[in-house]
Amino acid sequence: xxxxxxxxxxxxxxxxxxxxxxxxxxxxxxxxxxxxxxxxxxxxxxxxxxxxxxxxxxxxxxxxxxxxxxxxxxxxxxxxxxxxxxxxxxxxxxxxxxxxxxxxxxxxxxxxxxxxxxxxxxxxxxxxxxxxxxxxxxxxxxxxxxxxxxxxxxxxxxxxxxxxxxxxxxxxxxxxxxxxxxxxxxxxxxxxxxxxxxxxxxxxxxxxxxxxxxxxxxxxxxxxxxxxxxxxxxxxxxxxxxxxxxxxxxxxxxxxxxxxxxxxxxxxxxxxxxxxxxxxxxxxxxxxxxxxxxxxxxxxxxxxxxxxxxxxxxxxxxxxxxxxxxxxxxxxxxxxxxxxxxxxxxxxxxxxxxxxxxxxxxxxxxxxxxxxxxxxxxxxxxxxxxxxxxxxxxxxxxxxxxxxxxxxxxxxxxxxxxxxxxxxxxxxxxxxxxxxxxxxxxxxxxxxxxxxxxxxxxxxxxxxxxxxxxxxxxxxxxxxxxxxxxxxxxxxxxxxxxxxxxxxxxxxxxxxxxxxxxxxxxxxxxxxxxxxxxxxxxxxxxxxxxxxxxxxxxxxxxxxxxxxxxxxxxxxxxxxxxxxxxxxxxxxxxxxxxxxxxxxxxxxxxxxxxxxxxxxxxxxxxxxxxxxxxxxxxxxxxxxxxxxxxxxxxxxxxxxxxxxxxxxxxxxxxxxxxxxxxxxxxxxxxxxxxxxxxxxxxxxxxxxxxxxxxxxxxxxxxxxxxxxxxxxxxxxxxxxxxxxxxxxxxxxxxxxxxxxxxxxxxxxxxxxxxxxxxxxxxxxxxxxxxxxxxxxxxx
Amino acid sequence: xxxxxxxxxxxxxxxxxxxxxxxxxxxxxxxxxxxxxxxxxxxxxxxxxxxxxxxxxxxxxxxxxxxxxxxxxxxxxxxxxxxxxxxxxxxxxxxxxxxxxxxxxxxxxxxxxxxxxxxxxxxxxxxxxxxxxxxxxxxxxxxxxxxx
Numbered sequence: 001x002x003x004x005x006x007x008x009x010x011x012x013x014x015x016x017x018x019x020x021x022x023x024x025x026x027x028x029x030x031x032x033x034x035x036x037x038x039x040x041x042x043x044x045x046x047x048x049x050x051x052x053x054x055x056x057x058x059x060x061x062x063x064x065x066x067x068x069x070x071x072x073x074x075x076x077x078x079x080x081x082x083x084x085x086x087x088x089x090x091x092x093x094x095x096x097x098x099x100x101x102x103x104x105x106x107x108x109x110x111x112x113x114x115x116x117x118x119x120x121x122x123x124x125x126x127x128x129x130x131x132x133x134x135x136x137x138x139x140x141x142x143x144x145x146x147x148x149x150x151x152x153x154x155x156x157x158x159x160x161x162x163x164x165x166x167x168x169x170x171x172x173x174x175x176x177x178x179x180x181x182x183x184x185x186x187x188x189x190x191x192x193x194x195x196x197x198x199x200x201x202x203x204x205x206x207x208x209x210x211x212x213x214x215x216x217x218x219x220x221x222x223x224x225x226x227x228x229x230x231x232x233x234x235x236x237x238x239x240x241x242x243x244x245x246x247x248x249x250x251x252x253x254x255x256x257x258x259x260x261x262x263x264x265x266x267x268x269x270x271x272x273x274x275x276x277x278x279x280x281x282x283x284x285x286x287x288x289x290x291x292x293x294x295x296x297x298x299x300x301x302x303x304x305x306x307x308x309x310x311x312x313x314x315x316x317x318x319x320x321x322x323x324x325x326x327x328x329x330x331x332x333x334x335x336x337x338x339x340x341x342x343x344x345x346x347x348x349x350x351x352x353x354x355x356x357x358x359x360x361x362x363x364x365x366x367x368x369x370x371x372x373x374x375x376x377x378x379x380x381x382x383x384x385x386x387x388x389x390x391x392x393x394x395x396x397x398x399x400x401x402x403x404x405x406x407x408x409x410x411x412x413x414x415x416x417x418x419x420x421x422x423x424x425x426x427x428x429x430x431x432x433x434x435x436x437x438x439x440x441x442x443x444x445x446x447x448x449x450x451x452x453x454x455x456x457x458x459x460x461x462x463x464x465x466x467x468x469x470x471x472x473x474x475x476x477x478x479x480x481x482x483x484x485x486x487x488x489x490x491x492x493x494x495x496x497x498x499x500x501x502x503x504x505x506x507x508x509x510x511x512x513x514x515x516x517x518x519x520x521x522x523x524x525x526x527x528x529x530x531x532x533x534x535x536x537x538x539x540x541x542x543x544x545x546x547x548x549x550x551x552x553x554x555x556x557x558x559x560x561x562x563x564x565x566x567x568x569x570x571x572x573x574x575x576x577x578x579x580x581x582x583x584x585x586x587x588x589x590x591x592x593x594x595x596x597x598x599x600x601x602x603x604x605x606x607x608x609x610x611x612x613x614x615x616x617x618x619x620x621x622x623x624x625x626x627x628x629x630x631x632x633x634x635x636x637x638x639x640x641x642x643x644x645x646x647x648x649x650x651x652x653x654x655x656x657x658x659x660x661x662x663x664x665x666x667x668x669x670x671x672x673x674x675x676x677x678x679x680x681x682x683x684x685x686x687x688x689x690x691x692x693x694x695x696x697x698x699x700x701x702x703x704x705x706x707x708x709x710x711x712x713x714x715x716x717x718x719x720x721x722x723x724x725x726x727x728x729x730x731x732x733x734x735x736x737x738x739x740x741x742x743x744x745x746x747x748x749x750x751x752x753x754x755x756x757x758x759x760x761x762x763x764x765x766x767x768x769x770x771x772x773x774x775x776x777x778x779x780x781x782x783x784x785x786x787x788x789x790x791x792x793x794x795x
Numbered sequence: 796x797x798x799x800x801x802x803x804x805x806x807x808x809x810x811x812x813x814x815x816x817x818x819x820x821x822x823x824x825x826x827x828x829x830x831x832x833x834x835x836x837x838x839x840x841x842x843x844x845x846x847x848x849x850x851x852x853x854x855x856x857x858x859x860x861x862x863x864x865x866x867x868x869x870x871x872x873x874x875x876x877x878x879x880x881x882x883x884x885x886x887x888x889x890x891x892x893x894x895x896x897x898x899x900x901x902x903x904x905x906x907x908x909x910x911x912x913x914x915x916x917x918x919x920x921x922x923x924x925x926x927x928x929x930x931x932x933x934x935x936x937x938x939x940x941x942x943x
Contacts, residue, residue: 171844415828462830504839505848505877507933511831517839517846525827525839525846 008049009102010157015042016095017221020228023088024243027231030072030079039087040069046094057112058097064116065090077121086118088228160254163214170204170211171500175523177204213251219297219304220248222257226268230293233272240279240290241272247297252304256398259378260306263371267308267394268293270368275312275392285389287311306396315386317343324349344384348372381422407499407518407528408585410476411492412458416526418499418518419478423531425485427493428475429586429645435475446487448477449648455487456538458529462513478531486540496584496632501528512537565677566629567646567670572617577670578640578678580648584632587639588625594641600687603628603639611687613663614640614678631680638687640678651677702728703790706738706754713776718742718760721779725786740789745773756792758785798892800915801870802922804885806858806905811890811915811922812881818871820886823849835933840880842871847880855933856906872927879931890917896924906934 019042026035043065050059065087071077093115177200184197227243234241276282276291283289294309321335324346335343347368372382380398399406399422406421428435428448436447437455446455455475459465474493477485501516504527508514512533517525564580593604594612601612610630619626619641629640655666655677665679705727707714719729722742730738741754745761759773774781799814826838826849835855840847849869853860869880894916903911910929914921 168844175841175844415830502846503877504846505836505879505931506875507833507836507931508829508848511829511833513831514829519841519844519846523841523844525841527827527829527839 005053005101008053009098012046012049012094012098015045016091016098017224019091021224021226023084023091024227024231026079027081027084030084033073036069036073036079039091040066040073042091043069043094055101058094061090061093061097061112061116064119068119083119083121086115089115089118163211167211167215170208173204174208175519177201179523215253215255216251217254217257218248219250219252219257219306222261222264223248223295223297226295229265229268230272233269234276234291237273238278239272239276241276242290242292244292244294246295250297250299250304252297252398256304256378260375260380260396260398263374263382264306264308264396266368266371267396268295271308271310271312271392271394275310275314277313281313285313300397303397303399306398307393308396309391309393311391314388314390314392315344315347315384316388317346317386320344320346341385344386347384348382406496408476408496409494409526410458410474410490411494412490413463416494416520417458418497418526418528419476419531420515420528421496423478423480425477425479426580426648427585428477428487430473430475446475448475448487451485453477453485453487454538454540455489456534456540457489458534459489459491461534461538478535480532480535486535486538488534493585496630496637499526499528563651565649565651565668565670567649567675568629569643569646570614570617570676571619571641571643573643575646575670575673575675576642576664576678577649577651577668577675578629578631579651579680582631582633582680584630584637586645587628587630589628591619591623591626594619594626603641605630605639610637610639612639612641613683613687614642631683633680633684636684638683640683702726703739704728704730704736705786706730706732706734706741708732708741708743711744714742714744717776718782721782722786725783726790727786740786744776756789758782758789798915800890800892800917800922800924802887802890802917802919803868803870803883804887805852805883805925806856807884809887809919809922811917811924812870812872812927813924814889816872816927818873818878820868820870821880822867823869823880823882833933837882842878842880845878847871847878849880849882850931850933852881852883852930855930856910857934858905858907872931874928874931879927881927881930890919893917899923 019039022035022038026032026039029035043062047059047062047066050056050062068077068083068087072079072083077083093112180197181201184193223245226245230241230243271293272291276293277285277287279289282291292311294307296307296309298305317338317340320343321330321338324330325332325335329346329349338346348371349369375382375396375398378398380396383395383397384392385395386392407418408421408424408427409416409418411417426448428446438445438447438452444455444457445452447453474490475487476490476493477487479485499518501518503509504514504517513530514527514533515530516528518528520526565577566580566583567575567577570576587605589603589605594615595602595604596615596618601615602609603612604610605628612628614629627642627644629642631638631640649670651668651670653669655668657666658664661682663678663682664676665682666677667674668677669675703726705722707719707722707729709732722729727740730736738754740756740758742758742760745759760776761773762776764775764777774785776782800811801814801817801820802809802811804810821842823840826840828838829836832838835851837849837851837854840849847869851866853866866882866884868886869882870886871878871880873879892915896913896915898913899911902908907923910925912924912926915924
């Protein structure tokens with residue numbers, strides 16, 4: 001019985017969640033039969049179940065609502081605002097009662113009668129008795145599933161704890177696989193083991209992906225409650241608001257959904273309370289009477305972006321500045337210099353509120369600062385953009401999951417540590433482009449981009465050792481929660497990695513230096529640094545410093561709008577720019593690490609092979625180093641060769657698109673001079689597809705190449721080439737469809753079962769009837785033919 | 796009900812831990828050091844996909860170092876949701892407790908006093924039973940003493 005009751009509670013809860021949106025939609029269009037039906041089904045199901053469980057009060061409520069809705073369905077009565085509100089109130093009560101039932105509490109009986117009475121048509125108050133509870137017999141407990149629409153997907157309920165256990169089992173499996181792989185590499189390899197091992201690896205990768213998805217939930221669970229919230233709020237405030245929701249099928253870690261639930265609710269409250277004007281004010285401003293609130297979610301890389309856009313009055317930057325000056329947060333001179341964006345950002349300062357009057361909905365200026373703190377706590381960010389009179393856009397970015405965070409690993413005294421990518425503002429290359437370091441007493445300042453930043457040595461903070469060198473080996477600029485910047489010197493910069501972060505023991509947490517730990521592929525632990533803690537222990541104090549620095553050098557340090565790009569000179573000497581977001585790091589390699597082989601240019605960095613771009617012109621052979629960007633899309637990495645880095649700039653204004661689409665996305669004006677903006681998408685699309693996919697992640701099926709004869713030249717010369725290009729080789733008579741076939745020109749095959757035929761000729765120059773054939777030692781031509789065929793196949 | 800005890804050596808003495816509190820005994824590789832950690836924390840290690848915080852049990856109890864011990868064995872225990880590996884000088888056996896745990900009516904020195912739960916009689920003679928939680932907590936001043 002307890003199990004059944006728990007099932008009833010869970011089921012009711014699920015239905016309640018989806019119902020909120022339905023009711024609002026129904027109110028907007030009372031003729032909408034589908035919505036009416038689904039609400040009717042809910043109360044009907046609850047009523048049926050209540051009889052079964054002997055819950056007379058719940059039954060009376062649901063029965064009354066069912067009766068009223070049945071009248072509407074039968075056309076005996078019209079759905080009006082009063083009825084909708086009454087039905088909503090009953091559903092709220094049912095929800096509260098279900099929660100109380102779950103907690104084993106007794107729910108107060110007050111008000112049930114009143115709720116039921118409210119269902120009665122307004123003009124016949126005396127007729128309230130039609131809704132007096134009528135206790136139906138238990139036989140009504142018909143199979144509720146008959147009344148529900150067929151579910152699109154079969155689903156079961158599982159305790160999260162069980163999922164976590166399976167998840168950790170899968171993690172163990174991955175580590176065991178990695179361990180085995182390492183051992184297999186150390187002993188002489190046996191081909192009969194390699195095959196099954198590759199298969200096992202593939203299966204494990206698949207299982208891990210599937211398990212990761214079990215933690216994911218559609219953001220719909222967060223969005224379904226919002227139409228109701230908007231309806232209630234706007235009703236209370238005497239405003240008219242229409243909600244438009246987009247991207248409800250975006251998936252997000254379920255813990256992350258819980259984390260952003262409150263901040264998102266708060267933002268919506270603000271938008272309706274402060275943003276959207278009253279209908280009269282809107283008409284006066286020449287807008288539609290009904291305000292529009294648009295909510296949209298989309299995935300961008302490993303982040304989820306949630307936009308909340310209203311078409312209300314926008315944020316009055318000047319008033320925010322005035323308030324901030326009045327509150328002593330900034331001084332008037334600073335305020336006058338601020339851009340609209342900076343002014344808007346003042347809304348995130350504690351203790352500021354733009355509302356003329358304080359309302360019960362949004363309360364006092366407590367809020368947006370808390371919202372931002374909560375989002376940043378999980379590695380996210382909040383951005384705000386507002387045009388006075390036209391509306392406000394607020395964007396929340398959060399990582400896909402709580403437990404997996406993108407991080408950079410750094411080395412110090414031979415040990416590796418991880419730093420969350422979200423805290424890394426920029427990586428400073430210390431080479432010939434001199435960074436100015438000043439020693440002030442025991443402190444160091446680094447001048448990065450015209451700005452003197454306090455500089456901490458990680459080694460000193462962790463090991464208490466005073467640095468001997470005046471200049472660090474590597475420098476990174478880190479951003480603290482309040483946007484303050486500082487520089488951190490480390491010995492080495494390693495990879496960009498996605499790390500699965502686990503909590504650390506309280507005694508280690510107490511050091512204030514670490515935020516968690518994680519295991520590398522070989523199973524050894526790495527510590528994740530707490531950037532805020534490092535700054536604190538390093539003795540940095542930031543109060544107002546950021547603004548002071550800004551007022552000292554207003555021209556060069558104002559935070560401009562636009563996308564950050566890295567300005568550099570290509571190997572061919574051209575001025576180019578690439579978006580900062582894709583630049584993982586900058587490497588230097590010896591020129592002999594570059595390889596220009598049949599598979600396209602490649603470069604060896606730290607014993608790994610990367611596709612290489614930016615080498616239309618070869619590097620100066622006399623140089624002892626070649627500089628490379630390591631570009632990443634979160635999954636793959638490619639290297640991009642360059643001559644030197646110029647600086648970081650912002651991309652403002654539009655791009656002039658090139659005549660032919662390709663590596664260059666367009667031409668931009670930066671500092672008044674043109675620069676070619678590199679299109680990372682094109683680079684990745686081109687290089688990742690051509691590169692042979694690694695084991696376990698081969699995209700799609702392997703292409704098949706048919707060698708049309710047993711010609712020894714084909715078998716011993718061509719076969720390895722085709723295999724290297726990623727083809728599976730079959731013989732002339734083997735069954736199956738081949739993607740390409742290769743035949744010697746003189747051989748005359750009757751019929752070749754292949755999508756495409758490449759014919760090889762023996763003579764370097766094409767003869768009269770050998771158009772379209774390839775000279776058999778034209779290696780580049782052959783490789784090009786193979787990859788062209790593969791590209792066609794893939795597209 | 797008979798309690799099982801894990802018999803180990805620590806600081807040149809034989810001691811006992813309640814076997815019910817110990818998940819397993821493992822051999823430890825060199826742990827990953829944690830700069831700035833309290834001195835009784837030797838570092839981090841991994842047990843399959845879980846991270847272990849390695850506790851130097853000798854330092855946790857302020858015991859003098861015993862020459863010639865390797866500290867390769869560690870007892871794995873979970874305390875408040877975190878896994879710890881307690882580095883011991885040696886692990887001998889699992890024995891049955893033949894008596895209840897009775898208080899030791901004598902003054903103990905170093906950290907013994909803090910971690911000792913009492914004495915239990917076994918077939919091998921009496922053993923001092925240690926509290927895993929106290930070993931993990933380390934010296935009281937631990938948080939303040941950084942390995943600077």
